[in-house]
Amino acid sequence: MNTSVRVALGCGTAAMALHIGATPAFADPSPSPLPVRLDAAKQVVTARIDGRLATLRALSTAVDSAAHLIPAHKSTLDTLIQQDQSGLSALKTKVSGESTLAGVRADDQSMVDDYRVYLLVAPKVRLTISADLETSAVGQLDTAAGTLAAAIASAKAAGKDTTKAEADLADMKAQTAAASSAVAGKADTVLAIAPGPDAQAIESQVKVVRDAVHSARTDLRKAVADGKAVKVDLGG
Numbered sequence: 001m002n003t004s005v006r007v008a009l010g011c012g013t014a015a016m017a018l019h020i021g022a023t024p025a026f027a028d029p030s031p032s033p034l035p036v037r038l039d040a041a042k043q044v045v046t047a048r049i050d051g052r053l054a055t056l057r058a059l060s061t062a063v064d065s066a067a068h069l070i071p072a073h074k075s076t077l078d079t080l081i082q083q084d085q086s087g088l089s090a091l092k093t094k095v096s097g098e099s100t101l102a103g104v105r106a107d108d109q110s111m112v113d114d115y116r117v118y119l120l121v122a123p124k125v126r127l128t129i130s131a132d133l134e135t136s137a138v139g140q141l142d143t144a145a146g147t148l149a150a151a152i153a154s155a156k157a158a159g160k161d162t163t164k165a166e167a168d169l170a171d172m173k174a175q176t177a178a179a180s181s182a183v184a185g186k187a188d189t190v191l192a193i194a195p196g197p198d199a200q201a202i203e204s205q206v207k208v209v210r211d212a213v214h215s216a217r218t219d220l221r222k223a224v225a226d227g228k229a230v231k232v233d234l235g236g
Contacts, residue, residue, distance in 0.1 A: 172226035
């Protein structure tokens with residue numbers, strides 16, 4: 001093979017690689033006949049819908065297993081998941097009956113914008129479960145703080161120096177109050193976020209709730225550590 005032929009073949013291979021790498025989803029690369037391209041597009045979108053349906057089934061299991069999820073939030077999540085399952089199943093049937101690539105493209109966009117399973121539904125489930133769990137933990141820590149306060153009062157009446165125990169208890173109460181404030185209303189906030197085409201706007205709204213839940217978790221861990229410290233201060 002002479003040099004010019006090798007160069008020509010090399011350039012041709014590079015051009016083909018560049019073309020393939022730049023081909024978007026549902027492109028129209030001839031010479032594939034339309035039925036072949038249409039069937040391939042349907043398979044891709046159907047698989048994407050199936051992935052979301054599988055995620056919704058897993059989320060439903062998580063909701064059913066969440067011990068501290070309050071009834072109103074559980075009902076809202078159950079309804080959301082059921083509606084999305086129904087809607088995506090209907091969309092899957094619609095994809096199967098499409099006769100044009102444009103129709104499949106529109107279904108693919110609807111699958112994303114109208115449901116937002118990964119970007120929104122999954123965080124709704126996780127963050128609502130976490131927020132309700134943290135709210136329950138706040139109540140438990142408040143009860144524990146009352147028990148510890150009584151123990152401190154008893155130790156103080158018996159002549160024991162309770163200065164450090166009182167300081168640790170004060171910090172425990174402050175951390176618990178901070179957690180309560182951070183998480184208050186956040187489950188309802190995330191549950192109210194609607195799906196839509198603006199992914200960045202949705203993520204920004206979810207982030208506010210996620211940050212609050214994470215902040216509350218940190219505060220609660222500090223409160224638990226303070227409670228343990230009080231017990232040590234009082235001699236166990």
